[in-house]
Amino acid sequence: MNYRCGNTNIWIKRDDTLDFAFGGNKVRIYEYLAGVILNSGSSKVVTYGSVFSNYLRVTAAVCANLNVSCDLIVLDEHDNVTEQKMGISKQKPRGGGNATLLNFYDANIIHCQLANAHNFIDEYQKKLKMQGINFLWIPGGGHLPEGSFGYVDAAFEIQKQLKNENIKIDAVFLPCGTGTTQAGLIYGFKNTDVKVIGVTVSRNIKRCKSEIDSMLETMKLIDHTENTDIHFNYDVIQGEDIRYGYVNEAISNTMYRIANIDGIFLDPIYNAKAFNGMEKYLESHNDFENVLYINTGGEPNLFMEERK
């Protein structure tokens, strides 16, 4: 469907409706990471994520599907940090959402304090090694270059769909968290006029760009194009609030507004924040005629609640 913002048409790519385990970008990333798991020959996957993590939900579903055991380390934040975290309605910290869905899976859920995460994760891996368990460690968010290739495919799919619909876009917008998804899209749109613009949801622009550049270099190596002249066209812009999980009134209002137009839900942690950032950008830049927004999913986080 399309919306207007100033002189720009906004089209939406509905990766939120991918049909595996509540969909979203992590499903495309796991199309490749599933291969990494199988190739590793490991009997167990170990990884971590926040209480909002879409990635952990999809990891649990993929491991169950592949019949591989998985240990998910869920980072609980300090009380004094979560006390400041704002909810949609009550300005308070919440659980629920993806955390609820994790309970449906055969995954082992291990809770750990955020402040102590680094040590805890190190010790956890050491313990498994000492037990002689052959496990695969995956960084948070599935932040591996193999995963990004899921979004190279997505970029090709998008280009095909746009061609079929006879639409020429100037830019693609999406939330930028770890940069795994954006790097894949940038790689897929290489050597085109389409600019891939990430809106920060949890890190500053410099950190996001650095992660993305590093990912792109590795992808060139994997793709055997490291000596080829490739043109990448991308940017990262500032989101409404880069404190991960913080939802303010502007973000909530974006979510409500879009829900009332076309039955599209933008999750509060990633997409309402990024959609809002895109609209602000478009209001001050009149040079785009058509842009595509990628709804990367995460709707379970619409059901987050206050923590008990």
Add this chain to the structure above:
Amino acid sequence: MNYRCGNTNIWIKRDDTLDFAFGGNKVRIYEYLAGVILNSGSSKVVTYGSVFSNYLRVTAAVCANLNVSCDLIVLDEHDNVTEQKMGISKQKPRGGGNATLLNFYDANIIHCQLANAHNFIDEYQKKLKMQGINFLWIPGGGHLPEGSFGYVDAAFEIQKQLKNENIKIDAVFLPCGTGTTQAGLIYGFKNTDVKVIGVTVSRNIKRCKSEIDSMLETMKLIDHTENTDIHFNYDVIQGEDIRYGYVNEAISNTMYRIANIDGIFLDPIYNAKAFNGMEKYLESHNDFENVLYINTGGEPNLFMEERK
């Protein structure tokens, strides 16, 4: 995707992933009810449903999309009834889920005690009439024959898909609540060998059949086929627990088991109950080679919580 149960292959139709407002069967029903609203020329829709209602969620989204105001009467149950209602984990009454999503819409939410619903709804309509408001009353669940035609279309779509995949099915299974969805499917599969089997989730078999038969007669009138010899092939079988919203261990286990196979979530109120009923039926009936299960959605109810 397909599962095995005894000698039967189970295929799943993913109406849970329809891309409007969290999808599900009510989206197809509203493809026709939206026309009813527009044709009525009313400035307001008034209807009611339970706290679990997928129908109210889609009603709110459709009315927002059509720019028609809507008053949604949500039935709150007596405390002594909800006390007995069993949750997935804690055997206690819960809100959340669809109720949470209703808050995102511009709809007017009116709470009413279940025991007093009949009077309340009567009085509410009288009040609007006295105020000279031109509103359209829609029965709970969108139980209008026009709505059922959404599932006549679905039946045609299914027949086309099965033909393309070269699969011959013996039966279609789905949850039977008000019968609106099942009546549409039965009508769409008329004069075929495919049996459309509903699994009760809230009413006894006799009541379900009576509603369906009445709906089918009206559909024949609308379709100008009342004097034609039409063969309907259907049945309604007993679900695990026909108390609406009650979830026992067998139902929860079905939900967990399916989530761990293919990343498919069955909601606890309708689909986990009906899928479980179908499996029980297939275990004692060996005469089906291929059946199709319709996942009618309702995933927001995975996020129901204890009421405060």
